Amino acid sequence: MTQSTSVTLTSKDSKTLCELPVLSGTTGPDVLDVQSLYKQTGMFTYDPGFTSTASCRSAITYIDGEAGVLLYRGYPIEQLAEKCTFLEVCYLLLEGELPDHQQLQAFERNITLHTMVHDQLNNFFKGFRRDAHPMAIMVGVVGALSAFYHDALDIRSKCDRQMTAIRLLAKVPTIVAMCHKYSTGTPFMYPKNKLSYVENFMRMMLATPCEEFEPNPVLVKALDRILILHADHEQNASTSTVRLAGSSGANPFACITAGIACLWGAAHGGANEAVLNMLEEIQDVSRIGIYIDKAKDKSDPFRLMGFGHRVYKNHDPRAKLMRETCHQVLTELGLCDDKMFKLALELERIALEDEYFIEKKLYPNVDFYSGIVLHALGIPSKMFTAIFAMGRTVGWISHWDEMIADPEQKIGRPRQLYTGAARRDVPAIHGNAV
């Protein structure tokens, strides 16, 4: 980070208010450093939704929304999706470099040794209704990890933070699969260490004590890719939530839970589930026009789920990769003629040709296709956001770790533009209360 120049703020009558440094990163837009603004002028900045605010400095992920570029630690997402496994990407995000063969083996082994959850954690599930949403259970059970793993919680210790990272990466898939098993009333499947990360997760989700799971390499690769594509996305809403929660020095398991809670919303990670619900509501290709009109109608709150993105205003590079995977999975499973998938592809075609969507630069995002792929894998739509959380866990931990290690780190404490009542006195009628 270097200071390239500075900007002088002047009032309407040309009085100099303050001089603010302009900082440059490796690549991407410069930032105006406003840390001294309040001290110099008595004013705050106002930016609801943080559309013009860099909340921190970070060396993990870079996005160029106009050009449709996504880099993890400098590597293009296309190359990582093609050449790496999810666990290699996890190592990269956490450690800053891709692992060599030995480092990868040690990392995989370490994760494998932590996949089981404390047996008493099983009791937590029984407290939930069978029809509870998996994200509701995730918020409760991942939060509960903070009550089980006390031995490595010195957040100032790099070694303890690494142990927490390994535990979360290893245990979140087990918990996600347990959420599914609990909702279907089938027994929890314990992890099997000889399987890969993704095979193990699929087995815990899809096998039963009576029926073994036979991994299909095309489907395993598809789920691995979903996890890679969701692994990180710089300062998105849930990651910023994790950073804010962590900035007070809170327990890391609780911080990740805050991220899970934020991810649940339909404008964020809930979109992949919402895509499937929307397709089920549309029902038939003949009704697509009605829903396109609803999406364009400003008096109707309906939005086309899986379309649009806050940062990508040209194309979402993850969507292109997920689309490719989507076609591979549908072909592998012989589902190309399935009604639901035909409907999704027709909706994509019609929206991409529609003037409203072209003008507003609304393209399918990664969740449009990931919802379809997960549905084809036989995973119920209620589980989709939990699987997104499983992929994003590594991003959340990497950002939490980076923040804790940052010597400039302070508790996150935004200010506000107050618009409530000015100071006033309590009226006499309430004056006698004790």
Ligand code: ACO
């Ligand atoms: N359908 C119809 N119109 C839309 C859509 C949509 N999916 N998305 C945006 N618009 C319109 C808005 O109505 C707005 O129109 P206006 O300028 O006439 O008021 C314009 O496009 C800009 O939309 P904003 O909401 O201002 O854009 P923002 O960047 O705040 O929102 C968001 C991005 C939340 C992703 C939005 O596009 C959306 O709600 N999409 C559907 C939900 C979704 O797919 N979310 C997944 C995001 S990806 C992820 O989390 C991995």
